[in-house]
Amino acid sequence: MLEHHISAAEQASAQRELLTLRDLLRWAVSYLNHDTLSFGHGSDNAWDEAVYLLLHSLNLPLDQLEPFLDARLLASERERYIALITRRVNEQCPAAYLTGQAWLQGHSFRVSPATIVPRSPIAELLEEQLQPWISDPSQVQHALDMCTGSGCLAILCALAFPEARVDAVDLSSEALEVARLNVSDYGLEDRLSLHQSNLFDDLPAQRYDLIICNPPYVNQHSMDNLPKEYLHEPNMALAGGDDGMDLVRRILQAAPDFLQPEGILVLEIGHEYEHFCAAFPELEPVWLSTENSTDQILLLQREQLVS
CATH class of the missing domain: 1.10.8 (Helicase, Ruva Protein; domain 3)
Known part of the structure; x- marks a missing residue:
């Protein structure tokens, strides 16, 4: 060799x-x-x-x-x-x-080392307009993409739900600059707004019909053993603490205050199924299947998070 x-x-x-x-x-x-x-x-x-x-x-x-x-x-x-x-x-x-380019569900997005490379299987679910969990796409009037990075999922969300106004949030100003270019490329400036915030902390008060989120969730042991390719990506977009659930805990705690009564949260946790179940034994999410996964994306109703 x-x-x-x-x-x-x-x-x-x-x-x-x-x-x-x-x-x-x-x-x-x-x-x-x-x-x-x-x-x-x-x-x-x-x-x-x-x-x-x-x-x-x-x-x-x-x-x-x-x-x-x-x-x-x-x-x-x-x-x-x-x-x-x-x-x-x-x-x-x-x-x-x-x-400087990545493809997701047939759509091209700009990327830089300030953003992770788009690969979230949430994109596959958005292509299907989250059916059957959302029966009428026109009913999604307000949507949020938390931890947006390059803005790819926020853009796919706006394309999937053409009646919706979409907010996209990230802590990194450098990532938001890349997202801004992507939003402009797709001509979505009138429906898609970018916000710099530490999760929900600085987000304007708003109730959403749908929140999607691909947060940092990689546990520390896995972070310590990542292939070199992944070390080129921003650490803050990957590392989720000892069990991978540090930001997930904050997201689940705050999300009910930003969801409509019938609103839903779609959350990616990658290969952290066991850590999620250990951290939240009382939750019974719906696990959404994609082409290559059955336990990497979960759906929760607002009422589950409140209770």
């Missing part, structure tokens, strides 16, 4: 000898297949990531590789792609940070 590093000499050799897209992809996959690299920021394997970075670097449609496989590249194009793969391998930097 190749050494987990691409040297200057190897880059120069690739620049001289690799001519076509097919050549470059074979070379890139060989390095990306190293067992110390971790995937999970938009792709789950070396081939998909190599293809994405190549097509993105060449400004080609991301779904049209085949017609171009045997096309030759300019020296400047080869150099640009080799530089991307070198950073991905040598720095173990997520591909989304290399391109």
Whole structure:
């Protein structure tokens, strides 16, 4: 197996000898297949990531590789792609940070190291307008996305519920700058408002029909053992304390004051099911299934939180 590093000499050799897209992809996959690299920021394997970075670097449609496989590249194009793969391998930097772009449910969002890379399965549920838990999408008049990061879930929420005004909250001013660009890209400035706040602390008084939240929830043991790729993401967007539930406790305590009587909270907890059940044994949430999970997203009615 190749050494987990691409040297200057190897880059120069690739620049001289690799001519076509097919050549470059074979070379890139060989390095990306190293067992110390971790995937999970938009792709789950070396081939998909190599293809994405190549097509993105060449400004080609991301779904049209085949017609171009045997096309030759300019020296400047080869150099640009080799530089991307070198950073991905040598720095173990997520591909989304290399391109400044991430995809979620077919939608493109800007990202930066100030935001986590969008990957929340809540997006899948929003694509289905949270049915059957929300029977009439037009009844969602006010929605909140807590811990919004890049604003991706807030934007998908606004698209899913076209009658709703959406508030999006984050503590990080740098993340909110990225979110502001995304909101502008989707032309949602008239319906989607961004707020800097420590959870609910500085949020204007408002009752919401729906609150969605992908908070920091990674427990400390898992934080201590994260692959290097995840260490490029902001710690404050991942770390949830010893059991991962530090912010979840605050969210569940404050949420009833911001929910309509029939309002619902949709909360992501990732792989912290056991920690959640231990911390909140009295709660009986509905666990929402997605394509790849059955116990990572929960739904609670306001009355459950009050009682």
